[in-house]
Amino acid sequence: MAETRRRTVLVKRHSAVTRLTHWINLVAITLLLMSGLQIFNAHPALYWGQKSTFAQPWLSMTAVEHGDGFRGVTQIGPISFDTTGLFGASGKACLLYTSPSPRD
Secondary structure: OOOOOOOOOOOOOOOHHHHHHHHHHHHHHHHHHHHHHHHHHHOOEEOOOOOOOOOOOOEEEEEEEEOOEEEEEEEEOOEEEEOOOOOOOOHHHHHHOOOOOOOO
């Protein structure tokens, strides 16, 4: 009976430099995404075109007073819809927000 040997196949993978640069790119893109989200958190509106019309943003996510509480409202172009609990207003966290008084 002939003895069969399994031959191992060497598969050429990416070099260490390629792997390192991919990981550096991943970290850089993650930091850029986090930075962009911080900026959007500070001013949750995006504008379209050559100039910023602050009264009419292309995309905005805000909290508006509604009765005795707040509602999250997301606006994309002329369309507005309620996003309470997801964007703009998030349940109990909105109870901590108070409108500034004239004395402030």
